[in-house]
Amino acid sequence: MDQRVTTTDVRRRIPRTDAVLGDPRLIEAAQRLGSGAVKAAVRQAQERARAGAIAPDGVADTAVALLPRTAGGLRPVINATGVVLHTNLGRASLSxxxxxxxxxxxxxxxxxxxxxxxxxxxxxxxxxxxxxxxxxxxxxxxxxxxxxxxxxxxxxxxxxxxxxxxxxxxxxxxxxxxxxxxxxxxxxxxxxxxxxxxxxxxxxxxxxxxxxxxxxxxxxxxxxxxxxxxxxxxxxxxxxxxxxxxxxxxxxxxxxxxxxxxxxxxxxxxxxxxxxxxxxxxxxxxxxxxxxxxxxxxxxxxxxxxxxxxxxxxxxxxxxxxxxxxxxxETPTAVALAAGPAGLRHRAERLASALAADGIDVRAVESAASVGGGGAPGVTLPSAALSLPERYAAALRTGPVPVVGRLEAGRCLLDLRAVAREDDERLAEAVRSVGGPAATDPAAGAVTDPAAEG
Incomplete structure (x- = not known):
């Protein structure tokens, strides 16, 4: 059969916008987020179906997955830069x-x-x-x-x-x-x-x-x-x-x-x-x-x-x-400043062990964190980090749960000093979502070190 005819037939099976918007989950989301954000998610899902990335009957599910958490444009991130008060990430986290x-x-x-x-x-x-x-x-x-x-x-x-x-x-x-x-x-x-x-x-x-x-x-x-x-x-x-x-x-x-x-x-x-x-x-x-x-x-x-x-x-x-x-x-800033190197190392080793068991190229390494935000210039805070291939840097920043690390010696470091202990599993899941060695993109890690703007 002619490939062009097959493609046309698939596209005709993509549900109309008004039909997708009738999904109860999206009706609720429109009340919470506004109709504009919901329609944008539906359009993105339809485009994925047209490109063959998802099946036509998966448009509603994909649109729900693409919905933002809030009606605001700011996205919460995990600060793994090693800069406790990172200006580009909004400085102090509120208690x-x-x-x-x-x-x-x-x-x-x-x-x-x-x-x-x-x-x-x-x-x-x-x-x-x-x-x-x-x-x-x-x-x-x-x-x-x-x-x-x-x-x-x-x-x-x-x-x-x-x-x-x-x-x-x-x-x-x-x-x-x-x-x-x-x-x-x-x-x-x-x-x-x-x-x-x-x-x-x-x-x-x-x-x-x-x-x-x-x-x-x-x-x-x-x-x-x-x-x-x-x-x-x-x-x-x-x-x-x-x-x-x-x-x-x-x-x-x-x-x-x-x-x-x-x-x-x-x-x-x-x-x-x-x-x-x-x-x-x-x-x-x-x-x-x-x-x-x-x-x-x-x-x-x-x-x-x-x-x-x-x-x-x-x-x-x-x-x-x-x-x-x-x-x-105690504020998250105070907790991050007081974190002991031994405790940070233990967290890094535990996370690295769990991720390595999933086939991920990761190891726990010593790291040097800083206060940031103009505070205590020149003071180094001994820390620990997860070391990953460079390609993880961009993939983690653009993932469902954005994680911002830093590049050092050709590796992506996720410093744990400014990462709340309760976010360790979210951090691990974000790393797992990037995938193992097969998902390679040489240009993915070509970013400016985020810590430089701390």
Missing amino acids: AAARRAVREAAGPTDIELDLRTGVRARRGHAALAALRERVPSGAAAHVVNNGAAALVLVATAIAAGKEIVISRGEMVEIGDGFRLPDLLVSTGARLREVGTTNRTSVADYAAVIGPETAFVLKVHPSNFRVTGFTRAAGTGELAALGVPVVVDIGSGLLAPHPLLPDEPDAETRLRAGASLVTASGDKLLGGPQCGLLLGQEELVRTVSRHPLARALRVDKLTLAALEATLTGP
């Missing part, structure tokens, strides 16, 4: 308590209402109280939508038309091409640079402070370290100069951490004399994206009442997640 808090806050809430009296209350008062409790040296607190916004708001409210004194060694780029000097100048403030890239003393600051000085700014370097012949003025030294000192600690560590002794924290800087501390909430704190301001009550009031504060305020979901992060159990 179970924070996720529950977000779900509860999705409807009407008492965000600006005192239910006892029935009158208006301060927005986010519970989250702000929790933040002050975690940082006792902060007399007042305010929250905005990210760390850079916190610093911009401070500069706008306090230094517009005046000078900010800053060391040349702290004029950093904070990621994606955004440079700190550009952000600060956009507020209407003037920058007064002092010292050199590697050495700045308190005398350098003292020499330029005058009537036009709004504050001295001290910035923790992000994603790099300056070593060797260096000098930097401490917060206490700067506080003695008689002008406000604003310290941008960046990574959001609220109190000293034993594994990160060189990482600045809010409590220590405020005790040393900082007038204000700014930080990010979605890094070492392990919370949602937001910017934290802590410090002297008068300055925080000035900043929080500035008109720009309204444009930078956070929504109820962020406030709910932040409060639960501050008051709830």
Whole structure:
């Protein structure tokens, strides 16, 4: 029989779109996801049937399998890069308590209402109280939508038309091409640079402070370290100069951490004399994206009442997640940082043994993880990983459960430090879904190392 006639006959057996949409599973999905997402899945399934990849009577089943988990476009992934706070993957994973808090806050809430009296209350008062409790040296607190916004708001409210004194060694780029000097100048403030890239003393600051000085700014370097012949003025030294000192600690560590002794924290800087501390909430704190301001009550009031504060305020979901992060159990970030190398090695060996039994080219190897997100630059966290053929990198990223690893020495490494223990089986199933040695695609692994953007 003519092959063209056979193909035509098969295509005629592909069910019409309206018939497939009548499947009860897809009717339910349309109510949950929207009709557009369901129709798109049906069209993809029909195209597969036309190409001969599936049988015509499998279109409905395939469409159901192709449905997204949610109506949103973001897909949850397993972070196996070895970068705990990976910027490209959304930095900190929220704790179970924070996720529950977000779900509860999705409807009407008492965000600006005192239910006892029935009158208006301060927005986010519970989250702000929790933040002050975690940082006792902060007399007042305010929250905005990210760390850079916190610093911009401070500069706008306090230094517009005046000078900010800053060391040349702290004029950093904070990621994606955004440079700190550009952000600060956009507020209407003037920058007064002092010292050199590697050495700045308190005398350098003292020499330029005058009537036009709004504050001295001290910035923790992000994603790099300056070593060797260096000098930097401490917060206490700067506080003695008689002008406000604003310290941008960046990574959001609220109190000293034993594994990160060189990482600045809010409590220590405020005790040393900082007038204000700014930080990010979605890094070492392990919370949602937001910017934290802590410090002297008068300055925080000035900043929080500035008109720009309204444009930078956070929504109820962020406030709910932040409060639960501050008051709830240990965050996934804290768990990942504290994971012991021996325990990680045991997990890697157990997974590798199970996968090797399925004929997969895999072995457990030692690995070097990092904090990421600008936190603790230069700190290496001993870890363990699954080592797989390079082709797995792209296949895992594009699978039903996306897994993002990194390429190293021609192998795909799945580092377990940032992978929750309860996700081990999901990770193994994702690897199994790629298949064994027969499914080879030399170009599959040609990707940029995702960890490079952490």
